[in-house]
Amino acid sequence: MMAVTKERRRIVIIGGGITGLTAMYYIQRAIDAENLPIDITLVEASLRLGGKVHTHRKNGIIMEKGPESFFDRTGSVKRLAQDLQIEDSIVGNALGKTFIALGNELYPVPPSLLAGDAPHISSFITSRLFSVSGKVRAAGDFFIPRTQLPVDQPVGAFLRRRFGAEIVENLVEPLLASVYAGDVEQLSLQTTFPELYEVEQKHRSLLLGMRKAQSSLFYSDIPKQGAGIFQTFKNGLETMVEAIEATLKPGTIRKGVRAEAIGHTEDGMAIQLSHNPTLYADDIVVATPYYVAQSLFEDKTMLQPLEAMTTATIATVNMVFKREQFDDLEALAFFVSRNSDLTITSCTWSNLKWPLTASEDYVVLRSYIGRVGDEAIVELSDREIEQNVIADLQQTLQVKGKPLTTIVTRWKNAMPQYTVGHTARIAQASEQLQQQFPNVHLAGSSFRGISIPECVAQGQAIAAQLVAAHKERLHID
Template sequence: MADQEQRRKIVVVGGGITGLTTAYYLQKQIREQCLPIDVLLIEASLRLGGKIQTYRKNNVIMERGPESFFDREGHIHQLAKELKIDSQLTANKLGPTYVAVGSQLYPIPERLMAGDAPHVSSFITSGLFSISGKIRASGDFVISRTKEKIDQPVGPFFRRRFGAEIVENLVEPLLASVYAGDVEQLSLQSTFPQLYHLEQQHRSLLLGMRKEQSSIFYGSPSKNEDEGIFETFTNGLETLVEAMEHALLPQTVMKGIKVERIETTTTKTAVVLSHTAPVMADQVVVATPFYVTEQLLAAYHIKPLQQMTAATMATVNMIFHKDQALDWNALAFFVSRNSDFAITSCTWSNLKWPLTANKEQVLLRIYIGRVGDETIVELSDKEIEETVLQDLKKTTDITGRPQQTVITRWKKGMPQYTVGHQQRVAEIKQILQKECPSIHVAGSSFEGISIPECIAQGKQVAQQLLMKE
């Protein structure tokens, strides 16, 4: 009885990739160290993995949420090796990539999407920029370092170095496909801190990237000439979720249970559930979207949580027969705001990831919705399909209607790291440390939206909690 009373309990609220990773590493380290600690993962929906949702049917693999990851620090590779699924990792194939400006498609400078530092010659010969735009972009070689020591928006930073045309025709379209955000509001410190450091160290971003062999957006280039720097699993991203869930003790996962609120008492933290008794915990990790976290912790009136925002967007997966798209050999195109398109990007998934469809099929993955253009997501499925088809037929030889369309809406699905984001996150953690030190927050709303960044957060918070115990 005495041993039972000495056991501690850690509750993880939210079974997305961050919460799932937290629970996985907690259980792993508790087991390895024989610690008297119990872990409970609580998820409101009937499945784990959050936005990672792989649709598998008739040998077709569609991703409803994120489709891949760039594992800069190796977090997923390490985790996949632990889970014995590393042999299923596969890199994307390369191919021509375009940006839609007006009603025309222009090729993106060669090898940029492979993670290479941009070659000056590729900018000079690119039809994506006017002569005056190219001359202005060359100003990066002589423009001085920014004197700003505080956070600044991404748009003005790039505009100062390369001019407005580079921002409108390249930077904004690429970032819209990643953050669904507004470059006039996105935080440089929270999205591309490496670029600020490159500028401070080398003055010129282009020279700095050449010296350090990194690209504007992605870091080190791929070592394989025909493969890119993005990866997934051969049977879809949900392979990772399934392997982690399988590694958890089944009695330590509660699905379909909604947490109403979280409150601290004199000795414990109460996780109040719907339709069942509260769970008393010694430590609680809240790994939910910021707007859910704010509701769960409403008793503490955490203002920085109320100041956060998110964009609404959707993924549209379409299957066509190969005869409906005869002469298309591009991998993807992104869409400038200065265009006649409603979509924000389109990828030929069957070319980028050959295992996602058979040779008789063309699988397209389209993004719609971004900050300032979110109403399209509210249209009916039929209206969205028709809008997407109209856009595709402006620039491709797609004919007829798709054999299947799968639309997935993500309301408030993309956290916006606007200027001051890191300061807000620091304030949230300070408030929690002062008011309720047994409660911790993590997830894509806070310190990285990518899958590797979420996994890194989950692993880090697990280590920190066990140090406290």
């Protein structure tokens, strides 16, 4: 390896969520491995790193305030864990029953639909989730022709056409609300489940196509028999955030400092900060929510396509109970239909799904509240939220008494909505940015995937891109 010039390059990453942290880690790793003349700084407005990845550990009990697991279909998290030497601490979820709450009653979901298995028609026929007429309508999938619409159409409309309204209302919407907190009538099929469109175009029938492809309604890969498809770390998701932070050099992270504006200079770009000196950069990675990215440019027409984006506000409610407060119920989670009167949108038995979460003396329940069109609940006080959630749990699970501990965590405007047109909007915004700020790069959950693996993959990709570009500019072989 030979450097023809010693000119130093400057990279600044705005946003210390998992996307920005992953980019930071891999760029710093390349700098150290190849002795690259690059200076890198990460700026984070809050006093902690990790963004929505936030683990609470106390008295031997582990609770997730944000996301609680990941489905690592492409292996991006596994690669990160290997590089951080924490792969041995990855654990898979235990298996168990999942339910949908209709009214105050819990109905079991056909196991094949959630275990990653290809769905059997018998799953629909025997399920109590659907009426006889609903099951007959679902069988229409075998006969209905392919859609003539493009892939960028609402998920709800696409699946309703194939299976009928009852399948969408009693199964699809509750499950997807737990992931996107959104409205299936607005979510983009192209951005969320393009593989369903491809299966339909190839096989016509989704059910027959998924059987042939050995894929499921929501997951494109089938795990090994008896294995759960979700993963986390033994000591919580924040393990990977802590592992990354431990590798970063002192002085390269600025917490509690907000980036306020990005502008051009004679030889690069300048980032105006809320306090501390102005930062100068040759490349900037903006790994923030889309509305923060928009605010960074004086030209208010910059990133204008993103103005059509929206977000959902949600909250997680973790509760710890004594085991004797529950009757026996073999379950991992239940999801709530919009037709229900319940406040919560989903509830997970964290200690059953992840046995290392707590000892057998306790039950740890993790509930979500809030979704598009139903966000006022999040604005209530912690006490009011706790009362509402307890009332829901008493109706559905016959919980006895009150929890020992309750932790309410609000995530305001935290769930970007990938509505129809999302892919085109991101492409237009990126093109606009390229024209005026070619060395500013967008990444994160607002743009090309909201899951942890998708955000990690974005961080890995942008790091590889920037390192390669700087090596080319600096004539390093």
